[in-house]
Amino acid sequence: MTEPTVYTVQGATGPWEIVVGLEVHAQVTSNSKLFSGASATYGAEPNTQVSLVDAAMPGMLPVLNGECVRQAVRTGLALGAQINRWSRFDRKNYFYADLPQGYQISQLYHPIVGEGALTVEPEGEEPKTIGIERIHLEQDAGKSVHDQHATLSYVDLNRSGVALMEIVSKPDMRSPAQAGAYVRSLREVLRYVGSCDGNMDEGSMRADVNVSVRRAGEEFGTRTETKNVNSVRFVMAAIEHEAKRQVEVLEAGGRIVQETRLFDPDKGVTRSMRSKEDAHDYRYFPDPDLLPVELTDAFMAKCEASLPELPAAKRARFEGELGISSYNAAVLTAEKETADWFEALLATGAPAKAAANWVISDLFGALNRLGKTIATSPVTPAVAGELLALTADGTLSGSLAKQVFEIMLETGEGAAHIVEARGLKQTSDTGAIDARIAEILAANADKVAQYKAGKEALFGFFVGQTMKAMAGKANPGVVNERLKTMLA
Numbered sequence: 001m002t003e004p005t006v007y008t009v010q011g012a013t014g015p016w017e018i019v020v021g022l023e024v025h026a027q028v029t030s031n032s033k034l035f036s037g038a039s040a041t042y043g044a045e046p047n048t049q050v051s052l053v054d055a056a057m058p059g060m061l062p063v064l065n066g067e068c069v070r071q072a073v074r075t076g077l078a079l080g081a082q083i084n085r086w087s088r089f090d091r092k093n094y095f096y097a098d099l100p101q102g103y104q105i106s107q108l109y110h111p112i113v114g115e116g117a118l119t120v121e122p123e124g125e126e127p128k129t130i131g132i133e134r135i136h137l138e139q140d141a142g143k144s145v146h147d148q149h150a151t152l153s154y155v156d157l158n159r160s161g162v163a164l165m166e167i168v169s170k171p172d173m174r175s176p177a178q179a180g181a182y183v184r185s186l187r188e189v190l191r192y193v194g195s196c197d198g199n200m201d202e203g204s205m206r207a208d209v210n211v212s213v214r215r216a217g218e219e220f221g222t223r224t225e226t227k228n229v230n231s232v233r234f235v236m237a238a239i240e241h242e243a244k245r246q247v248e249v250l251e252a253g254g255r256i257v258q259e260t261r262l263f264d265p266d267k268g269v270t271r272s273m274r275s276k277e278d279a280h281d282y283r284y285f286p287d288p289d290l291l292p293v294e295l296t297d298a299f300m301a302k303c304e305a306s307l308p309e310l311p312a313a314k315r316a317r318f319e320g321e322l323g324i325s326s327y328n329a330a331v332l333t334a335e336k337e338t339a340d341w342f343e344a345l346l347a348t349g350a351p352a353k354a355a356a357n358w359v360i361s362d363l364f365g366a367l368n369r370l371g372k373t374i375a376t377s378p379v380t381p382a383v384a385g386e387l388l389a390l391t392a393d394g395t396l397s398g399s400l401a402k403q404v405f406e407i408m409l410e411t412g413e414g415a416a417h418i419v420e421a422r423g424l425k426q427t428s429d430t431g432a433i434d435a436r437i438a439e440i441l442a443a444n445a446d447k448v449a450q451y452k453a454g455k456e457a458l459f460g461f462f463v464g465q466t467m468k469a470m471a472g473k474a475n476p477g478v479v480n481e482r483l484k485t486m487l488a
Contacts, residue, residue: 056102071193071194090108091105118185211239234265459483
């Protein structure tokens with residue numbers, strides 16, 4: 001594999017290489033929290049989904065949610081990572097208003113998933129394989145709200161104890177594009193597996209962005225960590241700004257301080273938040289209330305059997321077996337819901353290439369216009385298959401198919417019913433077509449003479465007039481054939 005061109009930041013003293021690693025926090029898909037039975041559903045009224053465990057009431061003991069373990073293992077398998085049959089939970093001690101226990105239960109020394117990798121395709125660059133260092137399970141903290149009162153901050157503990165997978169990459173990324181492609185590809189995998197919904201705007205997937213700069217070939221520089229970046233675009237913007245900021249500091253004779261920063265999306269800049277703690281500052285130790293996690297062969301076999309076809313494999317199948325272009329295959333597999341809808345359309349017997357083109361141009365265009373998604377599409381795969389079948393067998397011309405589709409969007413009716421009820425069937429009746437052509441040629445004798453004198457561009461005029469006279473219901477192929485004959 002060709003190594004991608006290295007992205008550099010041009011400083012006053014020459015080029016600098018950037019080094020990026022990401023820590024992606026992905027909320028685990030589960031009905032309840034990691035160590036309690038409280039609901040993990042997003043969007044509830046503040047402090048309505050808080051158990052005694054989440055609120056750290058005295059004497060409350062955590063009980064591990066097995067579904068969260070299963071989802072972490074399935075994610076690791078999907079990323080080709082090492083699954084650790086023995087793992088352990090640790091206490092990470094720090095004090096903040098939205099952390100009732102005064103510590104977070106996490107995994108430092110023995111995570112549930114070890115090393116893996118993800119190959120990405122950054123825009124404008126060669127494919128790049130990004131190493132994954134580890135995936136560990138941990139509980140989320142609550143949420144501090146600072147903008148509801150002039151002098152007070154509020155705390156919402158609904159998120160306290162929600163299960164997170166922290167997916168830690170190796171510092172293998174060298175450009176904002178690589179980081180953006182990594183987050184997009186990781187989100188794809190998580191959504192296909194079903195281990196995280198990937199809704200970054202709701203905070204169920206967010207990234208801590210570690211950035212440093214160095215001269216080519218030198219050792220890694222001091223990194224900063226920009227916390228809780230919640231969109232691919234913001235991840236890329238934070239990297240670009242932070243790298244430029246670090247270069248300016250170093251070229252001015254300063255030094256980079258290891259610190260935690262925040263990204264301001266309105267201004268496109270990072271701001272200092274606090275000095276970056278090292279692991280020893282958190283005084284990690286094994287959680288005495290939780291036994292180690294030991295995975296059996298039977299459990300592992302069930303996890304492996306539950307994995308779906310992953311996006312990269314699906315893209316390869318769409319291209320190799322179905323003959324779909326690489327661009328169309330990428331678009332159709334970018335979201336699991338879209339891929340599932342398309343496969344349901346293929347199950348109706350629709351030809352793959354025509355179906356792919358129709359979904360990407362006609363269906364997506366209509367859904368964008370209506371403000372709907374594939375999940376809320378008023379047209380089902382079965383009804384779409386009916387429309388494509390009627391187009392393929394010549395019952396509908398391209399223009400008639402578009403008319404029928406618009407009616408389908410409005411009414412939800414089937415294509416065959418619309419065609420029959422509204423008389424929109426295409427005709428190949430040569431007698432009817434010849435009669436209309438004869439009328440048009442007689443009414444445009446001057447243009448016929450010009451055509452025969454060599455002005456062949458007028459042929460399109462005659463086609464258009466014939467189709468108009470037949471209300472778009474004539475078979476275009478037959479119209480072309482009969483016109484050529486009658487003009488000869």
